Amino acid sequence: MANRLRTRLHVPHPPARPGDRTDFSYLKLQPAGAQPRPDVKLPAQATLPLASGLVRVLDDEHRAVGAWDPHVEPEVLQAGLRHMLLTRIFDERMQRTQRQGRISFYMRSYGEEAVSVAQAMALRPGDMLFPSYRNQGLYMVRGRPLVDLMCQLLSNTRDMCKGRQLPVMYHWRQGKIFSISGNLATQFPQAVGWAMAAAIKGEDHVAATWIGEGSSAEGDFHAGMVFAEVYQAPVLLNIVNNQWAISTFQGFAGGERSTFAARGPGYGVAGIRVDGNDFLAVHAVTQWAAERARKGGGPTLIEHVTYRAAAHSTSDDPSRYRPKDEYEHWPLGDPVERLKLHLIALGEWSQERHRKLAGELEEEVAAAWREATKYGTLNEGPRLDPDLMFEDVLKDMPEHLARQREQLRAERG
Amino acid sequence: MIQALNSAMDVMLERDPGVVVLGEDVGYFGGVFRTTDGLQRKYGEHRVLDTPISELGIVAASIGMAVNGLRPVAEIQFADYIYPGYDQIVSELARLRYRSAGEFYAPVTIRTPCGGGIRGGQTHSQSPEAIFAHVCGVKVVMPSNPYDAKGLLIAAIEDDDPVIFLEPKRLYNGPFDGDPGKPAVPWSAHPRGEVPEGHYTVPISKAQIVRAGKDITIIAYGTMVHVAEAAAQSLGLDAEVIDVRTISPLDSETLCESVRRTGRCLIVHEATRFGGFGAEIAATVQEQCFWQLQAPIGRVGGWDTPYPHAFEWEYFPGQKRVAMALEAIMSAG
Numbered sequence A: 001m002a003n004r005l006r007t008r009l010h011v012p013h014p015p016a017r018p019g020d021r022t023d024f025s026y027l028k029l030q031p032a033g034a035q036p037r038p039d040v041k042l043p044a045q046a047t048l049p050l051a052s053g054l055v056r057v058l059d060d061e062h063r064a065v066g067a068w069d070p071h072v073e074p075e076v077l078q079a080g081l082r083h084m085l086l087t088r089i090f091d092e093r094m095q096r097t098q099r100q101g102r103i104s105f106y107m108r109s110y111g112e113e114a115v116s117v118a119q120a121m122a123l124r125p126g127d128m129l130f131p132s133y134r135n136q137g138l139y140m141v142r143g144r145p146l147v148d149l150m151c152q153l154l155s156n157t158r159d160m161c162k163g164r165q166l167p168v169m170y171h172w173r174q175g176k177i178f179s180i181s182g183n184l185a186t187q188f189p190q191a192v193g194w195a196m197a198a199a200i201k202g203e204d205h206v207a208a209t210w211i212g213e214g215s216s217a218e219g220d221f222h223a224g225m226v227f228a229e230v231y232q233a234p235v236l237l238n239i240v241n242n243q244w245a246i247s248t249f250q251g252f253a254g255g256e257r258s259t260f261a262a263r264g265p266g267y268g269v270a271g272i273r274v275d276g277n278d279f280l281a282v283h284a285v286t287q288w289a290a291e292r293a294r295k296g297g298g299p300t301l302i303e304h305v306t307y308r309a310a311a312h313s314t315s316d317d318p319s320r321y322r323p324k325d326e327y328e329h330w331p332l333g334d335p336v337e338r339l340k341l342h343l344i345a346l347g348e349w350s351q352e353r354h355r356k357l358a359g360e361l362e363e364e365v366a367a368a369w370r371e372a373t374k375y376g377t378l379n380e381g382p383r384l385d386p387d388l389m390f391e392d393v394l395k396d397m398p399e400h401l402a403r404q405r406e407q408l409r410a411e412r413g
Numbered sequence B: 001m002i003q004a005l006n007s008a009m010d011v012m013l014e015r016d017p018g019v020v021v022l023g024e025d026v027g028y029f030g031g032v033f034r035t036t037d038g039l040q041r042k043y044g045e046h047r048v049l050d051t052p053i054s055e056l057g058i059v060a061a062s063i064g065m066a067v068n069g070l071r072p073v074a075e076i077q078f079a080d081y082i083y084p085g086y087d088q089i090v091s092e093l094a095r096l097r098y099r100s101a102g103e104f105y106a107p108v109t110i111r112t113p114c115g116g117g118i119r120g121g122q123t124h125s126q127s128p129e130a131i132f133a134h135v136c137g138v139k140v141v142m143p144s145n146p147y148d149a150k151g152l153l154i155a156a157i158e159d160d161d162p163v164i165f166l167e168p169k170r171l172y173n174g175p176f177d178g179d180p181g182k183p184a185v186p187w188s189a190h191p192r193g194e195v196p197e198g199h200y201t202v203p204i205s206k207a208q209i210v211r212a213g214k215d216i217t218i219i220a221y222g223t224m225v226h227v228a229e230a231a232a233q234s235l236g237l238d239a240e241v242i243d244v245r246t247i248s249p250l251d252s253e254t255l256c257e258s259v260r261r262t263g264r265c266l267i268v269h270e271a272t273r274f275g276g277f278g279a280e281i282a283a284t285v286q287e288q289c290f291w292q293l294q295a296p297i298g299r300v301g302g303w304d305t306p307y308p309h310a311f312e313w314e315y316f317p318g319q320k321r322v323a324m325a326l327e328a329i330m331s332a333g
Helices: A044-052 A076-098 A113-122 A137-143 A146-154 A186-200 A219-231 A263-267 A280-296 A333-346 A351-374 A386-390 A399-412 B002-015 B038-044 B055-067 B081-093 B131-135 B146-157 B221-232 B250-263 B277-292 B319-331
Strands: A128-132 A206-210 A235-241 A272-273 A300-305 B019-023 B049-050 B069-077 B109-114 B137-140 B163-169 B208-211 B216-220 B238-245 B246-248 B265-272 B299-300
Touching: A044 A263, A044 A272, A076 A113, A076 A137, A076 A280, A076 A333, A076 A351, A113 A206, A113 A235, A113 A333, A128 A186, A128 A219, A146 A351, A186 A206, A186 A235, A186 B002, A186 B055, A186 B081, A206 A219, A206 B038, A219 A235, A219 B055, A235 A280, A263 A272, A263 A300, A272 A280, A280 A300, A280 A333, A386 A399, A386 B131, A399 B250, B002 B019, B002 B038, B002 B069, B002 B131, B002 B146, B019 B055, B019 B319, B038 B049, B038 B109, B055 B069, B055 B081, B081 B319, B109 B146, B131 B137, B131 B163, B131 B246, B131 B277, B137 B146, B146 B163, B146 B238, B208 B221, B208 B250, B216 B221, B216 B250, B216 B319, B221 B238, B221 B265, B221 B319, B238 B250, B265 B277, B265 B319
Parallel strands: A128 A206, A206 A235, A235 A300, A272 A300, B019 B049, B019 B069, B069 B109, B109 B163, B137 B163, B216 B238, B216 B265, B265 B299
Antiparallel strands: B137 B246, B208 B238
């Protein structure tokens, strides 16, 4: 009876919990340069090795190696470093302001900066971006003034959302960055629709969208994949696998027996798994997928293997569910540090210049904060007019909302 | 009514290159109810698209297309199938303009056949208008005749706000007074069965008095407009019958103005009664017409059960149920 076969319920367990040392062998890493760079017209089904392996360019000596080296000019790399560092400094500063009670909520992208920054830099200004809430690097690359972002975080009189959204849920029509929902994964199939429209109109713009590995469990992921495959939509579908969805590790999203990128070929969509902390690799993979889309080759599913070095948001304490020092042992390192060391190895950067840049960016962020708070904070005036609550529900205000606006005015006296 | 809806899409596909029609079986086949018949042949498969069986995907793709400058007309094959797309409607389509402070919006029209009376059972008969009426940021429309169907659909497609366009499928091929035993009547004999060619609109958010009267105001929409008229006639009542036409935003002024005159009010819909849209109308009428009311406001709807296959006509709020409610209100006070 002891050997009788029977059903079992498997409950995934993360490689480590608080107090443990993480065994990262589950990542199945490959050395930099190991993956060949195929033609962009490679059939989707033939991308399985790319989807199961790992595209890396920066090696342990901080050199760019292999077929995926995008051969980006040093000036571009320096700009990328600046955008990533600005993102990080901005995040740190906003985290502190939340702790001081100046804003209600914040979400950092610490450790994942290369994903947004390298991708936005590899795409064209006409390409439409459908982000999640951890893609602030897109805004840095496309040049949204920091004051505008801060005013949104403060829900103040210059809040782009007019006080209607949680902090971080930005949007920017002019910069072609879609409104962040706050509901997970909904943007994934929407980006496919945007890309279908681009193709219907005969334009060569592509769409790009980002979800976490955790929310790839939503039905929206499946619908997006099916529509992308069926219509061969020109879209880059990114899964940012940062290992943690609040407290549940990536095994709870289906990452134990397969990579997330490998779902792509299963749908008939090209899949690539990339070192998400390697600026050059992310840049190269994005260029490949964008060129494929622009040449009619259809969608690409890109899994970025990275690590959420920060808490999920200001509302959770990660030391309660994962080892405190896990990021220190994360085998793919830190994206800012790696690009910095690469530029130094090229002779195009130095520790001294880095310190100087960091100081300048700190001052830039501080100056923007001083300006933003002049327009009010959540708790201190000036405040937005509560009448704004009733606008933009529909294009024209219906009568019942006009009546409710009057009622609120009467309530407020 | 099928031809009227088809003509509305035809007119808009012709006039506006941004209009696209998408949904399950809408392309080559022309839709399971033939509503999109011939449109793909005429406008090509980039304008009239068959889609995967994914209501979530249909709504989400429509949002993305609309954000990229198109004006999608999405068909959900049956209103009963709309729920996989519900999150995309409620959390995305309806909220986009608000959450982005007007920077982004999605002019999507979602057409979907609703209501029973075609032996559809509980998965092909539902009337979910109240569920959408409760969502701020979408308009909800339900026509009761071909003239309105075409005019309202064109207005919906031209509207910059999202519209849930519910089509009572029992009315597709003719008016229906609630008696399944009678031979089918074609729309050609009905005064609002005549549909002009070309472009015209019927305004959204405007109810219509379809029969003027003095004794009581009957507020109905969709199939129930016809049932209510017949029920009142059978009792010899001089009822004022109002077709709501747009569930949300509601034209409460037309409804209340009538009730203030008649002093009595019955609300009739096919959907389940509890938490149904009739409750919202009743509350509104009570708030605005209390001192003119001579009797309690009545409500008739489907029973608060799923729509059963074998007991379709016992479930359906037919003339008898409406007449009994009318008598109760007329004898009160």
